[in-house]
Amino acid sequence: MSIPKAxxxxxxxxxxxxxxxxxxxxxxxxxxxxxxxxxxxxxEEPEWIREFRQKAYQTFLKKPMPTHWATxxxxxxxxxxxxxxxxxxxxxxxxxxxxxxxxKRTFERLGIPEQERKFLAGVEAQFDSEAAYSNIKKxxxxxxxxxxxxxxxxxxxxxxxxxWFGKVIPTSxxxxxxxxxxxxxxxxxxxxxPGVKVKHPLQAYFRINAENFGQFERTLxxxxxxxxxxxxxxxxxPKFETATLHSAVVELVALKGAKIQYVTVQNWSNxxxxxxxxxxxxxxxxxxxxxxxxxxxxxxMKYPGVVMxxxxxxxxxxxxxxxGNGQHQDTGAKMIHAAxxxxxxxxxxxxxxxxxRATYRxxxxxxxxxxxxxxxxxxxxxxxxxxxxxxxxxxITVRGTKNAMQHEAxxxxxxxxxxxxxxxxxxxxxxxxxxxxNGFVNxxxxxxxxxxxxxxxxxxxxxxxxxxG
Amino acid sequence: MxxxxxxxxxxxxxxxxxxxxxxxxxxxxxxxxxxxGLNGSGKSTLAKAIAGHPDxxxxxxxxxxxxxxxxxxxxxxxxxxxLFLAFQYPNEVPGVSxxxxxxxxxxxxxxxxxxxxxxxxxERLYEKMDLLEIRREFTARSVNEGFSGGEKKxxxxxxxxxxxxxxxxxxxxxxxxxxxALKIVATGVNTLRGPNLGVLLITHYQRLLNYIVPDHVHxxxxxxxxxxxxxxxxxxxxxxxxxWVKAEEAALA
Numbered sequence: 219m220s221i222p223k224a225x226x227x228x229x230x231x232x233x234x235x236x237x238x239x240x241x242x243x244x245x246x247x248x249x250x251x252x253x254x255x256x257x258x259x260x261x262e263e264p265e266w267i268r269e270f271r272q273k274a275y276q277t278f279l280k281k282p283m284p285t286h287w288a289t290x291x292x293x294x295x296x297x298x299x300x301x302x303x304x305x306x307x308x309x310x311x312x313x314x315x316x317x318x319x320x321x322k323r324t325f326e327r328l329g330i331p332e333q334e335r336k337f338l339a340g341v342e343a344q345f346d347s348e349a350a351y352s353n354i355k356k357x358x359x360x361x362x363x364x365x366x367x368x369x370x371x372x373x374x375x376x377x378x379x380x381x382w383f384g385k386v387i388p389t390s391x392x393x394x395x396x397x398x399x400x401x402x403x404x405x406x407x408x409x410x411x412p413g414v415k416v417k418h419p420l421q422a423y424f425r426i427n428a429e430n431f432g433q434f435e436r437t438l439x440x441x442x443x444x445x446x447x448x449x450x451x452x453x454x455x456p457k458f459e460t461a462t463l464h465s466a467v468v469e470l471v472a473l474k475g476a477k478i479q480y481v482t483v484q485n486w487s488n489x490x491x492x493x494x495x496x497x498x499x500x501x502x503x504x505x506x507x508x509x510x511x512x513x514x515x516x517x518x519m520k521y522p523g524v525v526m527x528x529x530x531x532x533x534x535x536x537x538x539x540x541x542g543n544g545q546h547q548d549t550g551a552k553m554i555h556a557a558x559x560x561x562x563x564x565x566x567x568x569x570x571x572x573x574x575r576a577t578y579r580x581x582x583x584x585x586x587x588x589x590x591x592x593x594x595x596x597x598x599x600x601x602x603x604x605x606x607x608x609x610x611x612x613x614i615t616v617r618g619t620k621n622a623m624q625h626e627a628x629x630x631x632x633x634x635x636x637x638x639x640x641x642x643x644x645x646x647x648x649x650x651x652x653x654x655x656n657g658f659v660n661x662x663x664x665x666x667x668x669x670x671x672x673x674x675x676x677x678x679x680x681x682x683x684x685x686x687g
Numbered sequence: 688m689x690x691x692x693x694x695x696x697x698x699x700x701x702x703x704x705x706x707x708x709x710x711x712x713x714x715x716x717x718x719x720x721x722x723x724g725l726n727g728s729g730k731s732t733l734a735k736a737i738a739g740h741p742d743x744x745x746x747x748x749x750x751x752x753x754x755x756x757x758x759x760x761x762x763x764x765x766x767x768x769x770l771f772l773a774f775q776y777p778n779e780v781p782g783v784s785x786x787x788x789x790x791x792x793x794x795x796x797x798x799x800x801x802x803x804x805x806x807x808x809x810e811r812l813y814e815k816m817d818l819l820e821i822r823r824e825f826t827a828r829s830v831n832e833g834f835s836g837g838e839k840k841x842x843x844x845x846x847x848x849x850x851x852x853x854x855x856x857x858x859x860x861x862x863x864x865x866x867x868a869l870k871i872v873a874t875g876v877n878t879l880r881g882p883n884l885g886v887l888l889i890t891h892y893q894r895l896l897n898y899i900v901p902d903h904v905h906x907x908x909x910x911x912x913x914x915x916x917x918x919x920x921x922x923x924x925x926x927x928x929x930x931w932v933k934a935e936e937a938a939l940a
Contacts (some may be wrong), residue, residue, distance in 0.1 A: 473770060495775040634741070639778035642738050642771075642848060643792035651765075657782025657829065 233328065233454030233485060237320040238426050241346075245303035247430070251275065254400055257303045261403070264376075268534030274389045274399030281393040289546060291517050295491055300432040300463055302401045303347045304537050308369055310342070310352035317343075321350040328454065330423050333679045338668055339418035340365045344435060345425050347403040354420070362411040363447075365420055368436045371407025378409055383438055386469035386499045386525070398434045398467040398539070405466065406479035407433030407451040410476075419481070419667060424464070426455035426490070432463040441476035441504075450481040450670065457487035462489055462518065470498035470506055474528065477505045483670055485677055486515035488545055494520045497552070500560075502528030509666060510537040512547050513677050523580055526560035533562040538659050538674075541574030541606075542681055550579035550611075555591040555621075566597040566660050571682070572604035578610045578627075586617035595625045600658045602632050602651065628656075648683040655682055690753055691715040692854045692885050694769075697748035699729070699910075706732045708910035709748070712837035714885040716753075716853060721888040721896055723921060724907035725929055729749045730889045731775060732857040733907075738772035740766045752854060767796055771852035773843040775859040780830035786812060789849050790829045796850075815848040819875045828925065844875040854885045861895035873898030893925035906932050 243260045245253045254275055258268040283292050286394055311317045314331050325343050326332060334341045340354035341363070353543035354365040362589035366373060372379045389399040406422050426433050441447050455462055465488065473477045478498060492515040498506035524533025531572035535551035568576035574597060582589045593616075599608035608629060616623050632654045655678050656663070663671045692714040699707035707729045714720045724730050733903045736743040737750055739762030752756050757765050780788060790814065793804050812826065829840050840860055847855055857876070861869055876899050880886070888901060896904070896918065904920040905912045908929070913936045914920070924932070 234784065376727065633778075636780065638740055638762060638780045640780065641786075642774075642787070644763050644764055644795040645791060646763050646795070647761070649791065649795065650891040653783050653788070654780065657780055660782035 221321040229615040232380060234457050234487060234508075236456040237305070237324065239428050239619055240306065240320070241304045242306045242540075243303065243426075244459065245301065247301055248298045248343070249275075249302055249401065249521070251298070252671055253302055253483065254532065257403060260303070260305070261308045263369070264373070266380075269401050270384070274396050277390050278393060278396035278400055281390070281396055283393060284514060287517060288548065289517065291493075291546065295463060299430055299460075299562045301428065301430055302432050302434070303403060304428050304431060305346060305348040307402070308348050310349035310367060312353050314611050317350050321345045324421065325351070326421065327533075328425070328452075332359045333421065333669065334374065337418060338421045339416055340368065340420045341427070341607055342402040342406050342422040344433075345430060346433065348531045349404055352628065353477050355418075358416060358418075361414045361416075361480045363395060363414060363416055364407065365408040366407050368402065368405045368407050368438065371438065375407065375409065376668060378440060379407060382440055382469065382471050384469075386471060387467055387497050392521070394465045394493045395467050398436060398465050398495070401432070402434045402436035402467065404433070405437040405468075406439070406449070408447065408449065410438040410441045410447045413444045414442075416448070418452045421450045422451040424451065426462055426464065428460045428462050430462070431605060432465065435466045437466065437480060438471075439470040439480070440471045440532065441460045441473060441478050444475040445471045446477040448481065448667070450667070453484045453486060455487050457492055458489050461488065462490045464492045464494070465585065466496075468493045468494070468496040472498060472500045472504035472506050475499075475503045477507075479507045479509065480522075481509040481666065483511045483513075483520075483666075483674060483677070484515070485513050486518075488514060488516050488542070490515045492518040496516075496520065496522040498522075498531055498533070500526050500528065500531035502557075503530045503611075504528060504588060505532040505534070507534040508536070508551075510549070511666070511674055512537070512539040512549055513681060514542070515545060515547075517546045517548065519548045521550040521552050522580070523554065523581075524562060525554040525556055525564065530559045531557060531559070535564045535566070536662055536665050537566045539566070539568040539576050540655075540660055540678065541568065541570045541576045543572035543574055546575045546577070548577040548579065550577075550581070551595075552581040552686040553583070553593055555582075555584040555588060555593070558588050559590045560588075561591070562593045564593070564595040565598070565660055565662060567600070568597075568608060569600045569602065569655055569658065570608050571602040573605055575607040577608070578612075580612045580614070582614045582616065582623065584616045584618065584621045584623075588618060589620035591621040597627045598681075599627075599629045599657075600632065600655065601629065652682040692887065693694055693751040693752070694737070695749045697733075697750065699732055700744040700746055701742065702744070702866065703926065705746070707740040708734070710911055712905065712912060714854065715886045717882040719880065719886040719888060719899065720903045720905060721921060722905045722907050723890055723893070723924055726891070728907045729910040730907055731858055734772060734856045734887075734889055737856055738762055738770065763795070764852075765790075768799045769848050769853035771850055771855040773840075773847060773855065773857040773860050775862060777831050777839045777843055778849050779832045781832055783830050784827050785830050787828035789846060790844070794848060797835055805815060810904070812849065815845055818848070818878060820843050820871050837868035839867065840864055840872055841868065841875070848875065848879055848917060853883065854887070855879075856887045856889065858889045859891060860888075861890055861892060869895065870898060889908075893921045896921045898940040908933065
């Protein structure tokens with residue numbers, strides 16, 4: 219177990235910096251039909267996409283905020299104050315040398331080029347609305363793997379892109395999926411050809427640099443029959459006084475026998491509204507696994523889902539949420555069984571610190587005509603302080619008699635006696651808290667790729683160090 | 688004395704209730720002192736308060752570790768200064784392996800930028816585990832989780848052996864131990880015994896003192912040390928009970 223070192227103050231601010239804005243393209247403040255035409259124009263998109271966006275905008279206007287079940291804090295998002303598109307051009311660079319100096323320095327400070335050299339098969343680094351850098355290792359590209367931004371994907375690979383785009387998550391799924399569909403920019407398009415197993419992860423890094431900004435990346439990953447791929451995303455933003463909105467849509471398609479693992483380690487600053495829709499489609503014998511770690515943000519609402527459409531498909535969500543002071547992590551999972559012999563597994567662990575609040579919402583649906591479907595859900599909450607809060611809202615609809623469900627939930631507390639015990643061995647209060655929290659999530663952290671589990675422990679240490687005293 | 692744990696006129700309350708009443712005691716380095724007393728005499732309160740438990744209110748007095756006042760310090764600082772408390776009821780730390788826990792505790796004693804050397808750490812850990820007859824699998828098990836009473840107590844002594852304190856307070860380390868476990872724990876403590884360690888042994892029964900033979904024995908009653916003597920005092924208490932000490936004290940008062 220690593221213990222925070224003296225360089226902790228430098229580390230804490232690792233993501234909290236920004237460079238002066240120098241944008242060539244700026245859609246201005248607020249959202250109208252003209253904003254959408256502007257974005258589509260800068261990107262030189264085909265007409266069908268512009269129409270898709272305008273239609274989505276109408277849907278966005280009509281859809282109510284989900285405040286009848288979700289937090290009223292959503293009402294504090296002022297859509298008219300947000301800037302929807304900021305970039306220096308829609309074409310990413312293929313080498314770091316070509317990336318503008320300030321952006322390059324940003325990603326260097328976040329360690330992205332170093333990670334790329336060490337263990338990644340490809341990297342996309344998004345700065346505000348567009349990727350500044352996008353590259354895939356030659357060996358991986360030679361296998362026919364496509365890893366580009368969403369704009370390039372829809373222009374260069376329309377035959378695959380159009381087939382699946384907006385099919386896993388329809389525009390009208392919720393207000394924020396509609397908003398994303400209207401103004402999306404950036405994100406990744408990945409296609410892995412049949413039978414190709416990408417050995418090393420592909421990574422995207424999402425960086426918000428501008429204030430009052432909304433980042434709306436759109437990711438579509440398709441693993442063709444028998445293909446395997448792991449995708450990882452990281453995200454940070456500097457801490458601004460005003461609210462920033464991050465609202466992504468991520469669609470995964472795992473065709474027959476394919477496997478997709480999607481790993482998120484987010485560390486948003488606590489002015490960010492993080493409202494993300496993520497869903498995967500798993501066909502016959504396919505597997506979609508979400509490994510999701512939510513640290514930071516003001517409010518995160520995210521319920522990664524898997525629709526198991528083919529027989530023997532498997533869906534899994536492994537999630538860790540850490541709600542610090544003043545933060546609300548509203549996360550969970552959706553498992554939609556739509557074929558026989560499908561299996562889903564949800565393991566969620568949340569930690570609430572100080573006035574932090576963690577909410578778990580889980581939906582499991584098995585219709586009556588199916589048989590041999592299995593779901594296992596475990597959700598455990600850890601409360602650090604007496605004022606911390608946790609809620610669990612499971613919605614399980616299992617019909618028919620030939621299916622098996624299991625749901626377990628637990629709430630535990632870090633006791634003062636436990637902290638005293640650890641302190642009496644020489645650990646500071648913050649270190650003792652970190653150790654207790656790391657212990658609580660330990661079995662899940664092991665499922666993260668090694669490089670990420672180290673990062674995750676470090677983030678938990680920092681978050682806990684900051685929460686005491 | 689320069690090298691000793693000195694408790695002077697110590698008064699401890701829980702809430703408004705006084706538990707320890709003007710207690711005086713000195714444990715020089717190199718000696719083993721036993722405090723014996725009935726339930727409710729304030730023994731465990733004394734142990735926890737010395738270690739810095741925040742729930743105990745120290746209303747007056749002082750505790751000096753090699754002449755340095757430790758009462759204003761947090762528990763972790765006292766530990767790093769060389770104080771160790773073996774708990775009567777050790778806590779569980781789910782998900783944190785025993786080896787990592789001890790490693791973190793040792794790491795907390797190092798300066799900035801210093802890193803514990805892993806190979807040497809495990810060599811030393813295994814050596815101490817062998818001494819206490821703790822199986823290797825216990826390095827990977829979560830701290831005290833699912834341990835039997837005896838395993839927990841042995842684990843406390845293991846931590847003590849690894850942290851090498853200058854003063855150790857052992858709070859009812861014998862409770863819940865069968866005779867074999869008691870012997871193992873005693874062997875561990877006796878091995879650590881020496882000129883660089885002062886031990887305050889808190890116990891209910893004389894039994895433990897057959898195996899860890901104290902230099903001095905003190906009787907605690909109603910928050911005070913009422914009688915002190917050599918190791919033979921423990922035998923006398925075992926034979927005659929505590930009533931005669933009470934009567935003796937009443938006669939003096």
